[in-house]
Amino acid sequence: MEHTKDKIKWGILSTGHISNKFAEALKILPDAELYAVASRSREKAEIFARRHGVRHAYGSYQALADDPEVEVIYIGTPHAFHLENAVMCMRAGKAVLCEKALTINAHEAEEMIRVAREENVFLMEAMIPPHVPLVKKILQWVHNGRIGELRMIRAARCIRRDFSPEARQLKLELGGGSLLDVGVYPISFASMIFEKPPEGVSGLGYIGQYGSDEQGAALLKYPNGAIADLVFALRTETVNDAYLYGTKGFIHIDEIFAVPERATLFDQNKQIVEVLEEPIIGNALNYEAEEVMRCLREGLKESPSMPLERSLEVMRIMDRIREPWKLRYPNDER
Ligand SMILES: NC(=O)c1ccc[n+]([C@@H]2O[C@H](COP(=O)([O-])OP(=O)(O)OC[C@H]3O[C@@H](n4cnc5c(N)ncnc54)[C@H](OP(=O)(O)O)[C@@H]3O)[C@@H](O)[C@H]2O)c1
Structure with a gap:
């Protein structure tokens, strides 16, 4: 069309x-x-x-x-x-x-x-983050070597709500559980920043009363030894911020790191070098819709900011994380 x-x-x-x-x-x-x-x-x-x-x-x-x-x-x-x-x-x-x-x-x-x-x-x-203006600027900081070589990411996406057993968030048949629902954010974020698949993947998860995972943690190790340390939860609230640590300094992304309005660049002595602030316009879903329309007008079949290979890689990582948990969805049996 x-x-x-x-x-x-x-x-x-x-x-x-x-x-x-x-x-x-x-x-x-x-x-x-x-x-x-x-x-x-x-x-x-x-x-x-x-x-x-x-x-x-x-x-x-x-x-x-x-x-x-x-x-x-x-x-x-x-x-x-x-x-x-x-x-x-x-x-x-x-x-x-x-x-x-x-x-x-x-x-x-x-x-x-x-x-x-x-x-x-x-x-x-x-996936909203790659299209958020401030996230694009943070990626520029990383690409321009402002923190040196990236060595470690720490990120959290943890919420606490009283989900009913019927809610999709915890219901196994609907794909419920913290890994797929919120863990996908820090994992996709790490994949976006490292731009390559991890060579090592491990994780622990707590399977709750409805048979789905209520919280978990994942560690990803990249080929140069860089590490991503990620937590996700549906029944535990945390500060949902992120840190990107490099050899020359680090970046702190304020809560909610996936739709941030403020990021701070620090040197290796933990002194502030630069602060970026940019308000989110709308409810942030508009950023991904804009990207879709830009791609359609340019005749692209996928977004360079959120390529399909990354989505696939994230699904592979999540499969590997939950495999030792013996967490199976009905769709896995098809
Ligand atoms: N990007 C974000 O910030 C964000 C935030 C929340 C959720 N999500 C994602 O959006 C998706 C939906 O989440 P949600 O919170 O909007 O869920 P929701 O409120 O439960 O809505 C899901 C809708 O899917 C339809 N549906 C089709 N088959 C269904 C079934 N068997 N059981 C229940 N609903 C069924 C229903 O619409 P009809 O009855 O009209 O057919 C239902 O209203 C999930 O993949 C979630 O991860 C993204």
């Missing part, structure tokens, strides 16, 4: 928490049109459409994929359905922005990427 028109027509697949936030994000982008929404229930689609001023409401995901006017579809379902939903949309010739974690495991991610290439359509995992 050629993207020569002023506005790009978006479809939103599902009407849950993050889909509502994504609709809000699109509203502040002048070149985005909130064109259609689909739910498993027509009534929910209509309520969503009225709330957000969406032109078309569909009572099935397939009907959205089949609408010839829709150019790109945002998938906001639980991880267990990402592969099925994305493949359906891509087979209908749509570009896809799919929520994190991209899939349940690396095998599914390979399949999703294979279909994107076969259909020659755009695909990106909805």
Whole structure:
């Protein structure tokens, strides 16, 4: 599909928490049109459409994929359905922005990427950090050698909420658990910064009463000996900041490191060298939507800032982390 028109027509697949936030994000982008929404229930689609001023409401995901006017579809379902939903949309010739974690495991991610290439359509995992302006500046600090050679990353994404047993966050059948839900952020962040696969992966996780992991920690070792020390949790709140340590100094990224508004560069004597501050505009989902539209207009099939190879690598790392935990999802048995 050629993207020569002023506005790009978006479809939103599902009407849950993050889909509502994504609709809000699109509203502040002048070149985005909130064109259609689909739910498993027509009534929910209509309520969503009225709330957000969406032109078309569909009572099935397939009907959205089949609408010839829709150019790109945002998938906001639980991880267990990402592969099925994305493949359906891509087979209908749509570009896809799919929520994190991209899939349940690396095998599914390979399949999703294979279909994107076969259909020659755009695909990106909805991972916000690479598109946040301040994160891009932090990457420049690293690339410009401001902290010397990068030796270590420490990052946390830990929240505490009273999730019900039915909530997708802890429900095994929906892909629940802290590793896939929030661990994906520090792991993807480390993959973005190191730009290569780790050679060593290990981790410990606590499997709670619903059979999913409630918290965990991962250690990644890179070929030059650099280490990433990452924690993630759904029932423990921590300070969700990050440190990047190098041979000449270090960077502290304030909470929430994945959508930061402030970062500080220190020298090796722990003295402040420079502070960067930049407010997040909107709810930050707009940054990834902007990147998708830029790529579509340029005819790209994937984003250079969030390449598919990185999403696949992250799924491989998460498979390796949870393997010794004996944590299996129903999708793993397919
Ligand atoms: N980027 C971020 O900051 C961020 C934040 C939160 C979540 N997420 C990601 O977004 C995805 C959805 O999370 P969420 O918190 O929005 O979940 P949610 O509130 O539970 O919504 C998920 C939606 O998926 C649809 N769905 C289809 N099959 C389903 C099933 N069997 N059970 C439950 N829902 C089903 C439902 O929409 P219909 O009923 O309309 O079909 C439901 O409303 C997850 O992959 C999550 O990791 C990303």
